[in-house]
Amino acid sequence: MEELKGTSETTQFIVINLGDEQYGINIKYIDNIVRMQHITRVPKVDPYLKGVINLRGEVVPVMSIRLKMGLPEDEFTKSTRIIIIKLDQQGYIGIIVDEVKEVVTLENDQIEKVSYETKDEKGNFIFGVGKCHDGLISLLDLNMVVPENS
Amino acid sequence: MDVSQYLEIFLDETSEHLQNLNTQILSLEQEPDNMDTINEIFRAAHSLKGMAGTMGYKRMQNLTHDMENVFSEVRNGNIKVKANMIDILFQCLDALEEYNSNIRESADEGTNDNEPLIKQLNDILNGGGGGDEAEPAKEETKQSESSVSESGSDDVPKWQRCVLKDTEAAALSEALEQGKKVYGLTVTVQESCILKAARAFLVFKAVEEIGEIVYSNPSAQDIEDEKFELDFSLIVATDAELDAILAAARNVSEIESVEGGVYDFDRAVPSDENKEEARPASETADEKEAHAKETAVETKPAGTAAAKTSVAAQSAPADNKVEKKPASGKPVVNRTVRVDIEKLDTLMNLVSELIIAKNSLVSASTSSEGGATSEVNEQIEYLESVTTLLHESVMKVRMVPIESIVTKFPRMIRDISKKLNKKMELYMSGEETELDRTVVDEIGDPLMHLLRNSADHGLESAEVRKERGKPEVGSIFLDAYQDGNNVVIEVRDDGNGIDTEAVKAKAIERGVITQEQADNMNEKEIIDLLFNAGFSTAKTVSDISGRGVGLDVVKSKIEALSGEIEVKSRLGEGSTWIIRLPLTLAIIQALMVVVGGEKYAISLGSIQTLEDISPSDVKLVQNKEVIQLRGVVVPVIRLSEILDITSEKDPEENLVVVIVKKGDKLAGLVVDELIGQQEIVIKSMGKYINKCKIISGATILGDGEVALILDANSLI
Numbered sequence: 092m093e094e095l096k097g098t099s100e101t102t103q104f105i106v107i108n109l110g111d112e113q114y115g116i117n118i119k120y121i122d123n124i125v126r127m128q129h130i131t132r133v134p135k136v137d138p139y140l141k142g143v144i145n146l147r148g149e150v151v152p153v154m155s156i157r158l159k160m161g162l163p164e165d166e167f168t169k170s171t172r173i174i175i176i177k178l179d180q181q182g183y184i185g186i187i188v189d190e191v192k193e194v195v196t197l198e199n200d201q202i203e204k205v206s207y208e209t210k211d212e213k214g215n216f217i218f219g220v221g222k223c224h225d226g227l228i229s230l231l232d233l234n235m236v237v238p239e240n241s
Numbered sequence: 242m243d244v245s246q247y248l249e250i251f252l253d254e255t256s257e258h259l260q261n262l263n264t265q266i267l268s269l270e271q272e273p274d275n276m277d278t279i280n281e282i283f284r285a286a287h288s289l290k291g292m293a294g295t296m297g298y299k300r301m302q303n304l305t306h307d308m309e310n311v312f313s314e315v316r317n318g319n320i321k322v323k324a325n326m327i328d329i330l331f332q333c334l335d336a337l338e339e340y341n342s343n344i345r346e347s348a349d350e351g352t353n354d355n356e357p358l359i360k361q362l363n364d365i366l367n368g369g370g371g372g373d374e375a376e377p378a379k380e381e382t383k384q385s386e387s388s389v390s391e392s393g394s395d396d397v398p399k400w401q402r403c404v405l406k407d408t409e410a411a412a413l414s415e416a417l418e419q420g421k422k423v424y425g426l427t428v429t430v431q432e433s434c435i436l437k438a439a440r441a442f443l444v445f446k447a448v449e450e451i452g453e454i455v456y457s458n459p460s461a462q463d464i465e466d467e468k469f470e471l472d473f474s475l476i477v478a479t480d481a482e483l484d485a486i487l488a489a490a491r492n493v494s495e496i497e498s499v500e501g502g503v504y505d506f507d508r509a510v511p512s513d514e515n516k517e518e519a520r521p522a523s524e525t526a527d528e529k530e531a532h533a534k535e536t537a538v539e540t541k542p543a544g545t546a547a548a549k550t551s552v553a554a555q556s557a558p559a560d561n562k563v564e565k566k567p568a569s570g571k572p573v574v575n576r577t578v579r580v581d582i583e584k585l586d587t588l589m590n591l592v593s594e595l596i597i598a599k600n601s602l603v604s605a606s607t608s609s610e611g612g613a614t615s616e617v618n619e620q621i622e623y624l625e626s627v628t629t630l631l632h633e634s635v636m637k638v639r640m641v642p643i644e645s646i647v648t649k650f651p652r653m654i655r656d657i658s659k660k661l662n663k664k665m666e667l668y669m670s671g672e673e674t675e676l677d678r679t680v681v682d683e684i685g686d687p688l689m690h691l692l693r694n695s696a697d698h699g700l701e702s703a704e705v706r707k708e709r710g711k712p713e714v715g716s717i718f719l720d721a722y723q724d725g726n727n728v729v730i731e732v733r734d735d736g737n738g739i740d741t742e743a744v745k746a747k748a749i750e751r752g753v754i755t756q757e758q759a760d761n762m763n764e765k766e767i768i769d770l771l772f773n774a775g776f777s778t779a780k781t782v783s784d785i786s787g788r789g790v791g792l793d794v795v796k797s798k799i800e801a802l803s804g805e806i807e808v809k810s811r812l813g814e815g816s817t818w819i820i821r822l823p824l825t826l827a828i829i830q831a832l833m834v835v836v837g838g839e840k841y842a843i844s845l846g847s848i849q850t851l852e853d854i855s856p857s858d859v860k861l862v863q864n865k866e867v868i869q870l871r872g873v874v875v876p877v878i879r880l881s882e883i884l885d886i887t888s889e890k891d892p893e894e895n896l897v898v899v900i901v902k903k904g905d906k907l908a909g910l911v912v913d914e915l916i917g918q919q920e921i922v923i924k925s926m927g928k929y930i931n932k933c934k935i936i937s938g939a940t941i942l943g944d945g946e947v948a949l950i951l952d953a954n955s956l957i
Contacts (some may be wrong), residue, residue, distance in 0.1 A: 131947040132839065134884040135933040143926055143939055145947050148594065150924040150939040182927040238929055
C-alpha cells in the first residue's frame, strides 16, 4: 500500500457502517456518494452484483459489499448510500453501504497492517486497522472487494 | 522550412499512395503492358518522391527516385515488366511502408538506406538496356511538347500566345530596359491534384521569390478561384536564369510539368490584327477588352483561358488530355475535411445526450395528464425528427467504406501464394459497404487472420486439388454486404473444409475435451472448438498462420465489437466464415418490452414481426416449445425464464411474441407487454458486468431509469 510509505504522512478515510462494524475507504478512490436509488437488476450475474444505476447519464454497476463479504443481505433504509468508487485504470462501480458516518484523517502510524495469519474470510478484504477516537476501523482493500475485470 | 504541421497530411497521403501503388503493381503483374497502370504508378511514385523531398526525408526520396526511374523506363518502353522486377518493386513498397511507419512513430524515417534495393533497381535500369537517365527526361519533354502542339493551333508554346495589355507590355519593356530577362512559363498541374489553386499559389510564391510575375493567364484571381483547367501560363521578369525559375516551379509537388523559354516580344501576340485590336481596347473600355479576349480564345483553344470559354471549348482540350494520358481509375474527388475521431466522439455523445433529453420531454408530456397542449406535442414531434436526422448524419460522418482495409488483401494473398507455392486467387465484392470508423479500424486484423487461415489451412496444394477434380488455382472470396442493421463479411474458400475428425483428435490430444465428450459432440460443437484458445490444427507451424494465437483472438475481437462469427464448412468443398457486425454502435431504434415488471429493449433491426398467440397454439417438439407461424416452425423462448424473473401475466391470456431473426433463423420471444418503439442510446455497462451474454448493453430511459438491452442474436 502506497499510503503506508513514510511515517508522517496522513491518509483520509471515509468511515462507513456495515452491520455493527465500522469500515474505512480511502478517500482517493471515492468519486461520489449518492442516495439509494432504483437499481436495475441484471440477470445471470454473481448475486453480489445488484445491478446498474444511472449516474449523471452514465450506467454504473452497483455491488453489495455485504454479500461479497458473506454478511446478511442489505436492508435499504433512509441512511443507505451508494459510494461510487473508481480504481486506477478501471471503470466506476458503486458500493452499497448501510450508512456513511464521517471522514477521518489517520496518521500512518495509527494504521496497523493486518498480518496474513489473522486473515479470515472477512479479513481478506481488509489491509489494515485504523485506531481512532471512537474505536477501531477496518480499512477496506478495494482491490479485493471490487470484482476482477473479466 | 518547418514542415511538422504537415506531417499528418504527409503520412496520410503517403499511405494512400503506397496503397495505390500496391494495387496498381498487382494489376501490372496481371497485365504487364497496360499503359494506364504504368502511368498511374509513375504518377504515384513521382508524388511520393516530391512529398518525401519536401518533408526532408532523404532516404525515402532516394528510393522513390530510383523506383520512378524504373517506371519511367517502363513507360517509355525501354524495359519490359518481368516477374522478378515486380518482386523487387514490392520489396521497395515494403521498405517505403517501413519508412512511413518509422515516421509515424518518431517523425524520423530511420537509418535504413535500403541500398541493396536501390542497387537492384539500378540493375534493372542498366540491365534493361534503357539508356541513361537523360533519355526519359528528354522523352518526357518531347511528349509534353507534342501535347501542347496537338492542343494548340500551331506549335507556339502556350506562354508565348498570351495576350498582353498595354500596362503589362509596358512593364515588360521596362524590365527589359533594366537588363532583366523576360521568360514565359506554362505550368501543368497533375490531373489527380485536389487543390489545384493551392498548388498554383505555391508555384506563384516560388517564382515570385526570384522574379516578378508580370502577367498570368488565367488571371491570378481566376487561378485563386480554381477557374482553370490543368495548366496556366506566366510571364516573369527576373534577373535569374530560366533554369532556376523552372526548378522553383517544379519543386512544388503535384506539378506535372513546367515548360518555359525566353519570352519573345515580336511573337507576343499571334497575329497583327489581334495586336491592333488589342491596343485600342485598353483605351476604350472593358467591352473591347472582352472582345479581344474572345478573339484570343478563337486563335488558341488550348484551354488557357478556359475559365471564360464555353463548355465546348473546354472539353476539347480535356478530350485531348484523356487521349494523351487515359486516366483509368481517376479518383472521383470529393471535398473533404479530415476530422479527429475524438471530436466526432464528442459530437456523438452530445447527440446522445440530446436524444435522452428529448426522450425525457416525451415521457414528461405524456405523463402529465392533459397538461401538454397539442402545440407542445407538435414541437416535441418536430424536435424528435430533428434529433433523429442529426443522429443519422453524425452516424454517417463516422461511416467509412471497408475498402480502406480490404485493398491491402490482394497483395497479402499474392505474397502468401508465393511463399506457400500454392496457386490462389482472391475475389472481393462489396468493398463499398460502410461501417463505423471504429469498427473498420478494428476489423482489419481478424479479416487478415481469416484470409491467411483460408490460404494456409483451407486451400489444398495444387496436386491435391487436381486429384480431387478441382481447378488448380484455389479461390478465396471476401464478400461484404449489409443485412438489416448488420453488416456481414464472409470469408469463403473452395479448399478442403474443416476436418471435424482431425479437430476432435487434436482437441483430445490437447486435453481440451475428453474422449467421452468428443463422442457426444455434434459437428457444430466440434467446429466451435476451433475458437478455443491455443488451438491450431495445421500439422506444421508456418509463419503465415498457426502460431497458437488465432481464431480465439479473432472471435474475442469480433465480440468486442458486439459482432459475432460463425463457420459453415463441408469437408472437401470448403468453408465459409461469416462475421456479423452491428451497423451502428451508439444509438439504435428499439422496441421496449416489459418482462416481469422490468423494462427491456430489443433492437428493432433484429425484429421480424410481433405476434399474438393463443397459449393453446404453443406445441411441444422434443420437449421444446414451438409455434407454427405461416407454415414455419419457430422455437419459443420465454424471456421470463431466461431472465430469472416471474412473469406477471395470467398464463391463460394470449402470449405476446416478438419474432426475431438472425440470418435465416427465427425465434419467438415471449414478453409480458409491449411499450413501444423508441430511439435509445446504448451505454456500456462497464467492465464489471459483462458476463451476461444475453444483455448487450444498457440505456437510460426518459424518466432516468436504466433499461437493459437484450441481444436477440445470442438467444437464437
